[in-house]
Amino acid sequence: MAATRTANAIPATLIPGDGIGPEIVSAAVEILDALGAPFAWDVQPGGMAAIEKFGDPLPQSLLDSIRRTRLALKGPLTTPVGGGFRSVNVRLREEFKLYANLRPARTLIPGGRYEDIDLVLVRENLEGLYVGFEHYIPIGDDPQAAAISSGVNTRAGSRRIAEFAFDYAVKNRRKKVTIVHKANVLKALTGIFLETAREVAKRYEGRVAADERIVDACAMQLVLDPWRFDVIVTTNLFGDILSDEIAGLVGGLGMAPGANIGEEAAIFEAVHGSAPDIAGQGVANPLALLLAAAMMLDHVGRLDEATRLRAAIDAVLREDRVRTADLGGKATTKDMTQAIVARLR
Ligand code: NAI
Numbered sequence: 001m002a003a004t005r006t007a008n009a010i011p012a013t014l015i016p017g018d019g020i021g022p023e024i025v026s027a028a029v030e031i032l033d034a035l036g037a038p039f040a041w042d043v044q045p046g047g048m049a050a051i052e053k054f055g056d057p058l059p060q061s062l063l064d065s066i067r068r069t070r071l072a073l074k075g076p077l078t079t080p081v082g083g084g085f086r087s088v089n090v091r092l093r094e095e096f097k098l099y100a101n102l103r104p105a106r107t108l109i110p111g112g113r114y115e116d117i118d119l120v121l122v123r124e125n126l127e128g129l130y131v132g133f134e135h136y137i138p139i140g141d142d143p144q145a146a147a148i149s150s151g152v153n154t155r156a157g158s159r160r161i162a163e164f165a166f167d168y169a170v171k172n173r174r175k176k177v178t179i180v181h182k183a184n185v186l187k188a189l190t191g192i193f194l195e196t197a198r199e200v201a202k203r204y205e206g207r208v209a210a211d212e213r214i215v216d217a218c219a220m221q222l223v224l225d226p227w228r229f230d231v232i233v234t235t236n237l238f239g240d241i242l243s244d245e246i247a248g249l250v251g252g253l254g255m256a257p258g259a260n261i262g263e264e265a266a267i268f269e270a271v272h273g274s275a276p277d278i279a280g281q282g283v284a285n286p287l288a289l290l291l292a293a294a295m296m297l298d299h300v301g302r303l304d305e306a307t308r309l310r311a312a313i314d315a316v317l318r319e320d321r322v323r324t325a326d327l328g329g330k331a332t333t334k335d336m337t338q339a340i341v342a343r344l345r
Pocket residue numbers: 020024075076077078079080089254269270271272273274275276277278283284285286287288326
């Protein structure tokens with residue numbers, strides 16, 4: 001890896017992961033090398049591979065590595081069924097306070113239901129209705145007659161995610177941020193988010209435009225006229241739902257990248273899982289992970305390399321028409337890797 005020898009190499013943790021993980025991660029590393037990307041990889045086992053070696057899908061060595069590099073590219077991890085392991089993704093989110101979930105959606109293959117989609121959803125990842133403050137109330141002889149859930153949004157958490165969204169817009173040359181809420185009904189819980197985000201928006205006036213939508217109207221407009229959106233920022237539950245909706249606009253979760261970003265670390269990955277049904281066959285589509293790698297380049301300020309990588313992917317899909325089976329083609333992971341490397345030369 002040439003990049004590891006250069007003076008301004010950026011240390012980063014690399015987690016090959018489970019199932020198709022090692023296949024798509026090695027494809028990504030080969031392509032990033034061809035691109036001349038600056039990362040110096042510290043390879044760390046996670047998931048099933050780490051359970052075999054350390055008895056934990058998220059071993060201390062992996063956590064220590066991310067704490068040191070503050071940057072990771074992660075293959076999918078299989079969550080073992082039973083055995084009492086907590087979701088590795090939730091653990092990573094808590095461990096490194098990864099408060100921002102970033103989910104872009106961009107049209108990659110023309111001829112789908114929508115052309116020229118290019119939008120980014122910024123989801124608050126630690127607060128809201130996902131804090132898990134839930135309980136039942138017994139009434140009469142029914143111990144679970146009523147269910148209660150409390151959401152928590154703080155001014156500090158709302159400010160942090162709004163600032164993240166507006167900063168992201170500035171750095172990535174985006175024009176508008178739409179604040180999505182339900183403050184007409186959830187007056188306190190999402191009112192605090194809306195008010196705080198408005199204050200942040202004011203500070204970016206003249207640099208990034210801002211507008212607001214109520215979440216249900218936003219969901220409809222995303223289907224009717226998605227081109228009116230650019231960056232969307234919203235609370236945890238709404239973000240969970242809308243991020244899958246925007247992935248649907250560009251053909252589903254199969255090629256969707258995602259990032260979880262916090263003050264202590266940033267972790268980039270494909271949204272899909274370890275695909276055990278096709279693991280080891282050499283046919284996995286490496287593009288979601290590669291698009292996550294492009295986000296990682298954006299994150300470290302290497303916008304030109306990120307742009308070159310996305311352009312190479314576009315050229316391979318649109319002009320060379322090299323596509324894996326999940327995209328209706330016949331190409332293997334290796335064919336796809338070679339085609340992208342050829343486009344980078
Ligand atoms: P999955 O995303 O692994 O697979 C769903 C379907 O999509 C399968 O038919 C698979 O072959 C196909 N697929 C997924 N990625 C593909 C790719 N790159 N190229 C070609 N086809 C692809 O979801 P599933 O089966 O529900 O989960 C499998 C395992 O992955 C589970 O243990 C789950 O916990 C884990 N998982 C991990 C995630 C992560 O680490 N971020 C996210 C989602 C699931």
